[in-house]
Amino acid sequence: MARVDLAIIGAGPAGMAAAQFAAGKGLSVCILDEQPRAGGQIYRDVDRVAPLRGDLLGKDYIEGRALTAGLGAPGITHLAGAVVWAIEEGPRLAYTQDGKGAVIDARHVLLATGALERPMPLPGWTLPGVMTAGAGQILLKQSGVMARRAVLVGSGPLLYLIAAQMVRAGTPPLAMVETQTRGDFIGALKHLGGALRGWRYLLKGLGLLNEIRRAGVVRHTGAHGIAITGEGRAEAVKFTAKGRAHRIGCDTVFLHHGVVPNTQAARSVGVAHCWNAQQQCFVPELDGWGATSVAYLHIAGDGAGIGGAKVAALAGRLAALDIAARLEAIDATVRDSEGAPLRRATLSELAARPFLDTAYPPLAEALAPADKTIICRCEEVTAGDIRGYARLGCIGPNQAKAFGRAGMGPCQGRYCGLSVTQILAEENSQSHDATGHYRIRPPLKPVTLGELAAMDDAPEAAE
Amino acid sequence: MNNALPFEDLGEGRARVAVSFAGQELRLPEGANLAAALLTAGITTFRHTPASGAPRGPFCMMGACFDCLVEVDGVTRQACMMEVRDGLVLDMPQAGER
Amino acid sequence: MEADYTIIGGGVVGLSVAWGLLNKGRRVIVLDGDDGSFRASRGNFGLVWVQSKGMAQPRYARWSQTSAAAWRGFADTLGDATGRDVGLEQNGGYDLHFSEETLAARVRDYEGLKSKLGGDYPYEVLGHNALRKEEPAIGPKVVGAILHHQDGHANPLRLLKALADDVRRRGGQVLTGKMVTDVTKADIFTVTSADGTVVKSAKVILSAGLGAMTLGPKLGFIAPIRAQRGQVLITEKLPKLINRPSLVARQVDEGGIQIGATNEEVGLDDRVTQPGLSGLAAEAIAAFPALARAQLVRSWGALRVLSPDGLPIYQQSEAMPGAYLVTCHSGITLAAAHATLLPEWLEGTDKAPDLEVFSEQRFAV
Numbered sequence: 008m009a010r011v012d013l014a015i016i017g018a019g020p021a022g023m024a025a026a027q028f029a030a031g032k033g034l035s036v037c038i039l040d041e042q043p044r045a046g047g048q049i050y051r052d053v054d055r056v057a058p059l060r061g062d063l064l065g066k067d068y069i070e071g072r073a074l075t076a077g078l079g080a081p082g083i084t085h086l087a088g089a090v091v092w093a094i095e096e097g098p099r100l101a102y103t104q105d106g107k108g109a110v111i112d113a114r115h116v117l118l119a120t121g122a123l124e125r126p127m128p129l130p131g132w133t134l135p136g137v138m139t140a141g142a143g144q145i146l147l148k149q150s151g152v153m154a155r156r157a158v159l160v161g162s163g164p165l166l167y168l169i170a171a172q173m174v175r176a177g178t179p180p181l182a183m184v185e186t187q188t189r190g191d192f193i194g195a196l197k198h199l200g201g202a203l204r205g206w207r208y209l210l211k212g213l214g215l216l217n218e219i220r221r222a223g224v225v226r227h228t229g230a231h232g233i234a235i236t237g238e239g240r241a242e243a244v245k246f247t248a249k250g251r252a253h254r255i256g257c258d259t260v261f262l263h264h265g266v267v268p269n270t271q272a273a274r275s276v277g278v279a280h281c282w283n284a285q286q287q288c289f290v291p292e293l294d295g296w297g298a299t300s301v302a303y304l305h306i307a308g309d310g311a312g313i314g315g316a317k318v319a320a321l322a323g324r325l326a327a328l329d330i331a332a333r334l335e336a337i338d339a340t341v342r343d344s345e346g347a348p349l350r351r352a353t354l355s356e357l358a359a360r361p362f363l364d365t366a367y368p369p370l371a372e373a374l375a376p377a378d379k380t381i382i383c384r385c386e387e388v389t390a391g392d393i394r395g396y397a398r399l400g401c402i403g404p405n406q407a408k409a410f411g412r413a414g415m416g417p418c419q420g421r422y423c424g425l426s427v428t429q430i431l432a433e434e435n436s437q438s439h440d441a442t443g444h445y446r447i448r449p450p451l452k453p454v455t456l457g458e459l460a461a462m463d464d465a466p467e468a469a470e
Numbered sequence: 471m472n473n474a475l476p477f478e479d480l481g482e483g484r485a486r487v488a489v490s491f492a493g494q495e496l497r498l499p500e501g502a503n504l505a506a507a508l509l510t511a512g513i514t515t516f517r518h519t520p521a522s523g524a525p526r527g528p529f530c531m532m533g534a535c536f537d538c539l540v541e542v543d544g545v546t547r548q549a550c551m552m553e554v555r556d557g558l559v560l561d562m563p564q565a566g567e568r
Numbered sequence: 569m570e571a572d573y574t575i576i577g578g579g580v581v582g583l584s585v586a587w588g589l590l591n592k593g594r595r596v597i598v599l600d601g602d603d604g605s606f607r608a609s610r611g612n613f614g615l616v617w618v619q620s621k622g623m624a625q626p627r628y629a630r631w632s633q634t635s636a637a638a639w640r641g642f643a644d645t646l647g648d649a650t651g652r653d654v655g656l657e658q659n660g661g662y663d664l665h666f667s668e669e670t671l672a673a674r675v676r677d678y679e680g681l682k683s684k685l686g687g688d689y690p691y692e693v694l695g696h697n698a699l700r701k702e703e704p705a706i707g708p709k710v711v712g713a714i715l716h717h718q719d720g721h722a723n724p725l726r727l728l729k730a731l732a733d734d735v736r737r738r739g740g741q742v743l744t745g746k747m748v749t750d751v752t753k754a755d756i757f758t759v760t761s762a763d764g765t766v767v768k769s770a771k772v773i774l775s776a777g778l779g780a781m782t783l784g785p786k787l788g789f790i791a792p793i794r795a796q797r798g799q800v801l802i803t804e805k806l807p808k809l810i811n812r813p814s815l816v817a818r819q820v821d822e823g824g825i826q827i828g829a830t831n832e833e834v835g836l837d838d839r840v841t842q843p844g845l846s847g848l849a850a851e852a853i854a855a856f857p858a859l860a861r862a863q864l865v866r867s868w869g870a871l872r873v874l875s876p877d878g879l880p881i882y883q884q885s886e887a888m889p890g891a892y893l894v895t896c897h898s899g900i901t902l903a904a905a906h907a908t909l910l911p912e913w914l915e916g917t918d919k920a921p922d923l924e925v926f927s928e929q930r931f932a933v
Contacts, residue, residue, distance in 0.1 A: 135527035150506035151480035403603020457860030
């Protein structure tokens with residue numbers, strides 16, 4: 008089978024922008040995405056949904072159509088519903104699509120797998136009815152499904168966007184339980200210069216806050232001591248704010264305290280990562296083009312570091328330029344001259360980030376959960392269990408995994424990895440970098456043994 | 471529609487088809503996201519954990535958390551990664567049911 | 569820091585030996601590597617296995633049997649002391665066959681070994697139908713199996729955790745994140761780690777798995793150890809499907825089915841490969857067809873610690889008396905022997921087992 012020049016994993020803004028740019032430079036591109044239609048999470052199902060709910064979701068969402076349209080360019084093959092479960096030397100991707108396993112060979116790979124919600128372990132967070140704010144967004148975007156009695160808990164601009172969309176849809180949230188404090192805001196003022204350079208973001212945020220205020224949505228700030236209670240499902244959120252205890256009855260809770268890069272695929276091929284203190288997460292070590300320590304691999308988008316959709320698209324184009332130069336489709340001077348404006352635009356888009364990251368920090372009590380709180384949802388391992396493993400000599404997450412099964416469930420540490428690293432770093436008085444992260448191995452997503460076996464000696468994937 | 475259900479559907483005019491979940495007969499919008507459709511139909515517990523039997527439902531809706539697992543034709547799959555089709559027979563994954 | 573024994577390597581082998589020495593009243597310091605170290609203790613198949621061992625050296629078959637027989641008592645003692653159940657099941661295990669020829673050949677080999685062991689080798693041959701009664705999920709391609717009644721399995725991670733717990737409880741010091749760089753001997757040994765930690769002891773045990781490749785020669789050993797990769801798969805948790813373990817598949821106590829393993833000479837490469845995984849999946853499905861629908865959740869490449877003949881090495885250093893090499897590829901099976909008998913040999917008591925056949929001189933030709 009012929010090798011494609013560039014295989015891209017993920018059809019969100021970074022992947023789509025990269026695909027179009029790379030194809031424009033003459034590269035053959037295959038973009039694999041596990042969803043049935045392109046858009047990633049932020050532009051989820053945008054082609055189908057924009058005419059249905061675009062006004063409710065807003066201009067920033069509808070804009071995604073420019074990128075999805077770009078996938079129609081010649082030279083791009085879009086494999087929808089393709090779940091990549093392994094990346095091997097070659098490079099070669101193993102994936103399943105329609106219940107069949109297949110492989111694709113490429114000369115270069117771009118990871119554009121985006122972000123995950125930062126895990127937010129709180130008492131009761133595993134109850135049915137508790138979801139990430141991102142999940143709430145996806146329900147609304149893709150399916151037009153609204154939660155009738157929902158409380159939003161956490162911090163960050165995404166909560167304001169969701170609240171505003173819920174207001175527009177006619178089912179406003181029962182309340183917003185926000186965890187950022189005035190002290191956080193004051194601490195963020197040292198980044199005010201950057202925030203003002205990113206005034207478009209600020210203005211959008213203020214607009215959303217205004218919309219929420221006009222709709223009379225109740226907002227509590229500085230909340231802490233948060234717990235979700237209920238018998239068999241979420242029934243109430245309890246918290247303390249401004250010195251008073253509160254209890255809000257509800258059916259659904261949307262949690263959010265930031266998003267973090269989804270590092271699974273990158274770690275599975277050995278890309279080095281380091282701890283980013285500003286964003287409180289691991290980010291891959293990249294050069295300015297998104298190239299990694301692995302010769303055949305680039306990373307672009309939120310998976311490279313949180314920057315949002317516009318930055319993701321710019322990063323996708325920068326990566327495509329560098330890859331095109333490495334594959335000798337363009338020369339380095341073209342790459343550099345076309346890259347310069349993209350870099351300037353990126354810096355401009357990132358200007359407000361330090362302010363936002365500081366004004367809306369991760370919730371401290373979720374970074375250091377109480378002993379009884381579950382931190383590995385799959386295997387139901389608690390924070391106290393992890394602290395116990397530290398006392399038994401576990402200095403890193405892989406030993407903790409061996410001792411307690413944390414990280415061994417189907418999500419493979421996506422929702423507990425950062426928590427385990429955080430807890431062990433604290434118990435062992437070590438840095439996050441020294442503590443490390445789970446070793447990630449294939450399969451990146453489950454694949455049935457039957458699908459695997461059928462690939463045994465099977466002819467290579469059809470062109 | 472029962473006002474007590476946690477989720478409501480803005481409606482896309484899809485035809486409804488027969489789906490059963492753990493023996494319960496439902497009529498869900500054809501082609502809709504399966505997890506979203508089950509939630510809207512009032513199913514909030516999709517499974518019980520093998521470790522302790524705790525009830526779980528969708529959490530991330532993007533195929534990353536694996537809390538929305540259902541069993542189809544003996545295979546465990548994420549409901550949030552599937553679409554509703556006529557005649558779908560779903561069950562709770564057997565490993566969690568005692 | 570000072571002790572009677574410094575044990576280099578805190579995996580199952582090192583901790584089992586530490587445990588046994590602590591029970592004999594010795595002071596022990598264990599130096600264990602870091603979170604990313606190759607750890608055969610974490611990647612193995614969990615079998616407590618007698619059959620097929622020692623076909624060319626009956627003393628090894630006997631050593632495996634001795635350990636398997638001591639395992640129940642060992643597990644109970646650990647369980648009573650720590651409250652942790654290590655999940656030992658000794659209800660027999662299978663050697664599955666897909667052809668009559670290989671089955672017959674194996675039976676001939678076992679008969680030969682059995683006579684060398686004075687008849688103590690309790691196995692039976694099950695044809696397909698008899699096997700189906702024991703394993704309803706067995707597939708039609710399996711023509712039969714040898715069921716050996718001394719075989720079983722345990723939960724190797726729970727064993728590791730129980731040992732880690734009890735070694736500390738009994739007063740052993742376990743220091744983690746210590747990569748030993750140098751060992752010298754004057755009257756006593758001085759063991760130095762990369763971060764500057766220094767431990768002094770009368771005796772040293774090298775039980776660092778693949779670490780013996782670099783440290784062994786420093787202690788005067790040949791240490792002819794190599795890595796051999798075994799890719800292993802584990803499925804999602806499933807309802808009970810497989811009753812007894814085999815080398816092809818076993819159902820672990822938490823419900824997942826573990827499938828193994830390749831035998832690849834690839835050096836220190838512990839990655840998995842799609843062809844490796846696909847081949848293992850195909851074999852597992854041939855044995856248990858229902859597994860076709862099972863989701864693969866994890867896979868890994870475990871690096872076996874192999875001597876040239878695959879048998880353990882128990883050797884005192886001639887260049888540095890008081891230093892011992894303890895290495896094997898069946899650390900789970902031999903955990904009981906390492907915990908209860910090897911300390912006698914290390915201490916030179918009259919209960920010491922005869923381990924001459926396991927000296928590394930057998931490689932010096």
